[in-house]
Structure formats: C-alpha cells, structure tokens
Amino acid sequence: MSLKNKKIIIGITGGIASYKVCELIRLLVKNGADVRVILTPNAKEFITETTLSTLTKNPVYCEQFNPKEWKPEHISLADDTDLFVLVPASANTIGKIANGICDNLLTSVVAAFSKDIILAPAMNCNMWENSFIQQNIKKLEQHNYQIIRPESGNLACGYEGVGRLADVQTIFDAIVKNFEKKKLLSGKKILITAGGTKEPIDPVRYIGNHSSGKMGIAIADAAYNYGADVALVSTVDINKPYSVVKTNTALEMYESVKGHFSSADVLIMTAAVADFRPVDFCKNKIKKEKKDALVVELVKNPDILKEMAAIKTLQQTVVGFCAESENVTDYALKKLDEKNLDFIVANDISLPDRGFNSDYNEVTIIDKNKKQYKLAKQAKQELAYLILRYIFKIKDFDNG
Ligand SMILES: Cc1cc2nc3c(=O)[nH]c(=O)nc-3n(C[C@H](O)[C@H](O)[C@H](O)COP(=O)(O)O)c2cc1C
Structure with missing residues (x-):
C-alpha cells in the first residue's frame, strides 16, 4: 500500500532506541508519507533535529511555546495529521499520556489528537515489568491506543529480557495495516x-x-x-x-x-x-x-x-x-x-x-x-x- 498523502507524526521520547527511528522515517518517506517529527526536550539528548529534518524534509517540532504562530502548535499539528506514532515511547511519557498530563509539546499534541495513536515502547526489562507501567499500558489499550509490544533480547542497558523496541519493519507494517484497516x-x-x-x-x-x-x-x-x-x-x-x-x-x-x-x-x-x-x-x-x-x-x-x-x-x-x-x-x-x-x-x-x-x-x-x-x-x-x-x-x- 502506498502512503502517499498520508500525514504521520512521529513522536520521539528520551530513550536509547531513538536512533532506530531514522530507519523507520526513511521507510515511511520512501513510501510516500509526509512525516513530521515531534521531540520531547529529553529526546534531544539522544537524537539531533538536523538528522530528523533532513530525513523528513520538514521542520522538527519540540518547543511548546512559539510566539511566531497565532494558532498553538499542539492544536494545528493535531488537526492536520492522519496518524500519530510514538517511537520509542518512554516509560515516562507513557505514564504522562495515560494520566492526561500535557507538560510538553509532544504530550499536548497527543492529548489534542482525535485520530489513531500507535505506541512502540522500549525500555529496560524491569521497567517494562513494573506494575505501574503495565497498568498504564493496559489503560492506554482500553482507550484504543495501539501498543506494539517490545521484544525480548539483549538490551542497551546490559540486561537481557523484554524491553527492546519492536523491529522497525514490524512498526512500519503496523502503520500500513492501520491505514488498510480503516478502509474495511x-x-x-x-x-x-x-x-x-x-x-x-x-x-x-x-x-x-x-x-x-x-x-x-x-x-x-x-x-x-x-x-x-x-x-x-x-x-x-x-x-x-x-x-x-x-x-x-x-x-x-x-x-x-x-x-x-x-x-x-x-x-x-x-x-x-x-x-x-x-x-x-x-x-x-x-x-x-x-x-x-x-x-x-x-x-x-x-x-x-x-x-x-x-x-x-x-x-x-x-x-x-x-x-x-x-x-x-x-x-x-x-x-x-x-x-x-x-x-x-x-x-x-x-x-x-x-x-x-x-x-x-x-x-x-x-x-x-x-x-x-x-x-x-x-x-x-x-x-x-x-x-x-x-x-x-x-x-x-x-x-x-
Ligand atoms: C542513556 C539513557 C538511556 C535511557 N533509555 C531509556 C529507554 O530506553 N526507555 C525509557 O523509558 N527511558 C529511558 N531513559 C530514561 C528517560 O530518558 C527518562 O525517563 C526521561 O525522563 C524520559 O523523558 P521523556 O519521556 O520526556 O522523553 C534513559 C536514560 C538514559 C540516561
């Protein structure tokens, strides 16, 4: 399926797996999608705006307060997009979304977004198994957020277990499937x-x-x-x-x-x-x-x-x-x-x-x-x- 004319926001949080997002963005752009990236301020510690704006050929968004725009960015970005994909989704941002917290541009756009949201969490295996984090995941699923569960394997933190970001191709396939599903x-x-x-x-x-x-x-x-x-x-x-x-x-x-x-x-x-x-x-x-x-x-x-x-x-x-x-x-x-x-x-x-x-x-x-x-x-x-x-x-x- 071509992703031509599909407007997708990729939200990136402060997780080590954020380097893998570049490959996902490349795949989406290659298949015709118009991709915009929103970073949490912490994500900037892991990945640069230069890389992301070059890959997407679009500006990268991060600041919540932009006096140059009359319409708040969290509203205009939310209005003008078909699908929101949060990858990697940190435990911290998952917790905020599940509790309606909007303390940066990314969480504010999510709260104002009325179409589908896909989250691909990645974190240390003990964090993933933490009961509060699991409760947040369950809550999000009950509210129609699609979770692409992390995989098992060697983690960047040196542990082995479930927490590794799902394969980029798996995330790409889920995005395509989401658009196909909507037509059924x-x-x-x-x-x-x-x-x-x-x-x-x-x-x-x-x-x-x-x-x-x-x-x-x-x-x-x-x-x-x-x-x-x-x-x-x-x-x-x-x-x-x-x-x-x-x-x-x-x-x-x-x-x-x-x-x-x-x-x-x-x-x-x-x-x-x-x-x-x-x-x-x-x-x-x-x-x-x-x-x-x-x-x-x-x-x-x-x-x-x-x-x-x-x-x-x-x-x-x-x-x-x-x-x-x-x-x-x-x-x-x-x-x-x-x-x-x-x-x-x-x-x-x-x-x-x-x-x-x-x-x-x-x-x-x-x-x-x-x-x-x-x-x-x-x-x-x-x-x-x-x-x-x-x-x-x-x-x-x-x-x-
Ligand atoms: C080197 C490093 C790697 C990290 N990797 C992850 C990760 O993979 N998943 C995660 O949930 N948090 C990770 N963290 C912790 C987050 O960066 C931290 O919770 C931060 O507050 C997340 O902010 P954000 O959700 O606003 O982006 C990592 C922190 C450091 C210093």
Whole structure:
C-alpha cells in the first residue's frame, strides 16, 4: 500500500532506541508519507533535529511555546495529521499520556489528537515489568491506543529480557495495516448496544444483571478501528473517539436505539436488557420495618431486538447475542427464528473464565441459514474483530 498523502507524526521520547527511528522515517518517506517529527526536550539528548529534518524534509517540532504562530502548535499539528506514532515511547511519557498530563509539546499534541495513536515502547526489562507501567499500558489499550509490544533480547542497558523496541519493519507494517484497516468498514454505520440495564425499584435499589459491557465495547472499538461510523448505546459510562450514548434502563435504551436505527446499516445488540421492570418506582427508600416480605410487581419491557428486526429494511442487518446457561445452540436457533435476525452470537455463560464480566469469551455465530461458525475461547478484543469479519464477509485480513 502506498502512503502517499498520508500525514504521520512521529513522536520521539528520551530513550536509547531513538536512533532506530531514522530507519523507520526513511521507510515511511520512501513510501510516500509526509512525516513530521515531534521531540520531547529529553529526546534531544539522544537524537539531533538536523538528522530528523533532513530525513523528513520538514521542520522538527519540540518547543511548546512559539510566539511566531497565532494558532498553538499542539492544536494545528493535531488537526492536520492522519496518524500519530510514538517511537520509542518512554516509560515516562507513557505514564504522562495515560494520566492526561500535557507538560510538553509532544504530550499536548497527543492529548489534542482525535485520530489513531500507535505506541512502540522500549525500555529496560524491569521497567517494562513494573506494575505501574503495565497498568498504564493496559489503560492506554482500553482507550484504543495501539501498543506494539517490545521484544525480548539483549538490551542497551546490559540486561537481557523484554524491553527492546519492536523491529522497525514490524512498526512500519503496523502503520500500513492501520491505514488498510480503516478502509474495511468505511462508510458503514454501525449501531451497537453494550452493558446490562438497571431497572430501579427505589432511589437505592435496582434489578440488574452481571453484564459488564466488555464484549459490546470491544466490538464498537473494532468497528471504529475498521473505519466504521460507530454509535454505541451503553449502560457503561466511557469516553471513546466515537459516539457513546449513556443509558440506564431498558426503556432508555429502547428510545435511543429506536432513534438511531433508521440510519444504521447494522445493529449489533450485545446488551443484556432486562426482560421486566418494576411496575412502580418508589420515590423514597423502601423501609424493612414492619415487613416480613416484599412483593415487587414487574411488567414486561419492550423487546428491542425483536422490534428493530421487525422493521428492518432489506439493506439492514440485525445481529443478536444470546447468553444461555444450558441448551445454548437450541435457544440461539429459536431466538434467531422468532426474532427474524440475520445473525445470532451464542455464548455459554455456565462455563468458567468466559462470558459475563470476563475478559474472555467463546462464541458460536449462527447465520439465518443456520450455518454455524464456532470461535474458540479468546480475548474479547480479538473475538470482536473475528465477529465483524464474519458478519461483513471480510476475507484474508489478519489484524496481526
Ligand atoms: C542513556 C539513557 C538511556 C535511557 N533509555 C531509556 C529507554 O530506553 N526507555 C525509557 O523509558 N527511558 C529511558 N531513559 C530514561 C528517560 O530518558 C527518562 O525517563 C526521561 O525522563 C524520559 O523523558 P521523556 O519521556 O520526556 O522523553 C534513559 C536514560 C538514559 C540516561
């Protein structure tokens, strides 16, 4: 793939592996990319601006305060770029980004950047294993930053272990893949629901379920990374680079899905929506005194999935999820038919270490011709891509 017209920022931090960036920049420029470099002040201890401006044929940025420009540089650089690649990413800068700190030009541009950010960390192996640094890495991944993990080998500090910057070709391939990925679902509008609804009984109590929303959020992230226009209707309060509508109850979710559905190409409902809600909401806390029992009368909630599938056009696709603890495939097939779905994704919540609240899942996708496709137990993030690839018939693409 040519990188012609692609604007890429290479952010460089104060790490010994920064000398390897020159080779990466050379490869990017050779393939047509317009590369701009931002250095942290500490990176200047390791690599010179002269080398970088010669390789990129562009000025190199480092100073946060530049009185010659009317528009702050951290905003204009962030606005005018397709992809940000931080290489090498030091433990220090990773920590700052994960905590929203913007104390130099590089961290300020990252904070103002609304497109994809790839980080290639490199550091001493003990630093890499440090639990705070690992927490920061995990936090960044959860917020859709792509991490190209360091490799194992001899380190410049004399240690041997994991911490060496990933191979330059690996980083280059990840950059190319990022642009290719963005084209897979470009132009598609995907509406996704996630989480478990909460049906209030009184101001302190509700009827809920164990759904964490992780599977739906993973699918929304994957769809966004494939370039789709994503709207996530979620009971989990999260910040994402795509549209997120926070809802609590089944009725709120119903209204939101109804409002978005007509413009969506695909609806994927992973949310665990309560089948019933209390008839009455008691505006004051229910007291236990003078009561041996409490009866809460319930009324049926709308079946969001069934209602949307009933009004879908020939161009729209509706995908349901079904979490069952027994006869999983039988129930899934029944739901597929009864609700007139295009696909159902079935998972067995009775199995340990997967499904509800877990980071892992094992699912079977069944299409409307009853064809079954089983996906082995794996991280929900990985499964999300496989589910989308199956639904959208995306062949020969490995996220790698
Ligand atoms: C010779 C030398 C090599 C270093 N290499 C690394 C490294 O590979 N990774 C890292 O995270 N920190 C490394 N450091 C420490 C960073 O330079 C230090 O944490 C600095 O504050 C990073 O600043 P920055 O993140 O603003 O660029 C190194 C320091 C020295 C003196």
